[in-house]
């Protein structure tokens with residue numbers, strides 16, 4: 726059974742047509758999750774394919790930026806993105822944008838994705854990209870870069886926490902602010918945000934609450 730299919734896209738930056746690999750949803754099999762919910766997979770790793778990259782100009786973003794690209798209608802943003810693309814094409818010309826990606830391909834793609842959202846703005850997207858970048862470095866066994874990426878994710882989860890009105894995003898950002906602080910050895914901060922998570926979502930049953938209670942037990 727094939728795990729990968731190719732989806733057609735029109736690039737909002739260079740306007741070229743291209744196809745990018747996507748993972749069939751029934752090929753995704755989570756074998757375990759770590760204490761920060763980092764998933765491990767049997768077979769194909771969908772984290773390697775969560776961002777879409779235009780193979781012509783290297784514009785890299787979540788799929789929504791291709792299906793609804795009005796975000797790029799502002800000419801100054803488009804100019805900045807185009808400049809970034811030209812640089813990326815030189816630096817990342819060797820990455821594999823098709824199937825059978827390696828963890829190094831996925832790391833490069835997430836760095837490209839982070840550059841996109843530093844231009845477009847997007848605290849939620851940046852928090853997710855840096856979290857996944859941390860996980861990719863963990864897979865690779867590079868602990869220093871893992872912690873550095875998680876530290877950057879923390880900064881954007883804090884911004885989401887301060888600005889969001891979406892309860893799901895608030896729950897997720899509180900969980901990760903607490904958990905990343907715990908992993909960075911900042912116990913007092915971890916305890917503070919775990920407490921806030923428990924207080925605000927007292928009656929909620931979710932994977933965040935369940936996992937947070939276990940992690941909290943470990944640092945008490």
Ligand SMILES: [Zn+2]
Pocket residue numbers: 736737738739740741779780781782783784
């Ligand atoms: Zn393009």
